[in-house]
Amino acid sequence: MPPCWTLSRGIFLAYPVCEQKDMLRIRVLHGPNLNLLGTREQSIYGTLSLGALDSAITNLAEELAVKVDLRQSNSESELITWIQEARKGYDGIIINPAAYTHTSIAIRDAIAAAGLPTVEVHLSNIHQREEFRRRSYIAEVSIGQICGLGPIGYLLALRGLYDHLTASQRQKKMSAPGTSRRAAKGAR
Ligand code: CA2
Numbered sequence: 001m002p003p004c005w006t007l008s009r010g011i012f013l014a015y016p017v018c019e020q021k022d023m024l025r026i027r028v029l030h031g032p033n034l035n036l037l038g039t040r041e042q043s044i045y046g047t048l049s050l051g052a053l054d055s056a057i058t059n060l061a062e063e064l065a066v067k068v069d070l071r072q073s074n075s076e077s078e079l080i081t082w083i084q085e086a087r088k089g090y091d092g093i094i095i096n097p098a099a100y101t102h103t104s105i106a107i108r109d110a111i112a113a114a115g116l117p118t119v120e121v122h123l124s125n126i127h128q129r130e131e132f133r134r135r136s137y138i139a140e141v142s143i144g145q146i147c148g149l150g151p152i153g154y155l156l157a158l159r160g161l162y163d164h165l166t167a168s169q170r171q172k173k174m175s176a177p178g179t180s181r182r183a184a185k186g187a188r
Contacts, residue, residue: 023067024165026158027086028057029079030072031098037123045123046150053151060155064162076100076107083110091165093118094157101126101136108137117164119157122147 030050038049048056054070061068069090073079079100086093093116100107101122111118118141125148126133139145143164146153 023065024092024162025067025069025090026061026092026094026161027082027090028054028068028070028154028158029082029093029095029097030070031079031096031100032074032076034096034098035072035074048151053154056151057154057158060158064158066158066162068158076104080106080110083107083114086116087114090116092116092161094121094154094161095119095138096121096123096154097138101138102132103137105137108141111138111141117161117168118142119161120145120147121153121157123150123153124148 035050037045037053038047050072057068057070071082073082079095079097083093083095093111093114095107095111095118097104097107097120101120118138120136120138120142122145126136128148136145144157144160146157146160149156
């Protein structure tokens, strides 16, 4: 984390931007077998390892001053627990549920219950492959789905979710009682 400090109301705060109270927090979840990225099936999933993909996501998150929490699991139950827990302390979710995309009503229900803006990501184009991959239980509870663009899809998801969340933050500030349009923009 680069040493980055924040200026608030004319005072330099003595903690890094990554600990700012109002910093957006996004949980990024990778589903089953994605720990194998870069080792097999490179013609479908590419050559990048999961570690390298996570580093690219972390770099962009730092650029956007967003806190990301990255996790991978082969267990449906663990993914569900992480989605449920995200309700406390996270603003949004990016998820590649991998094969659970096409089978898991439980993950779908967990996302719906968490009520957090969620973006579904797939490395491959699930609509261009076997018939069974076209069905996503996750799409209906997501604000968007990105597929077929490889690892860049995660970065686009992060930018898209960031835009979505900052737009809602701005809207909340504008509609807060006693907040005029000018005041919400920070005008004196
Ligand atoms: O394209 C995607 O990202 C998928 O979510 C990947 C899943 C697949 O079941 C979905 O239909 C689409 C599979 C992940 C398996 O990842 C591997 C990576 C390297 C080697 C073997 C498997």
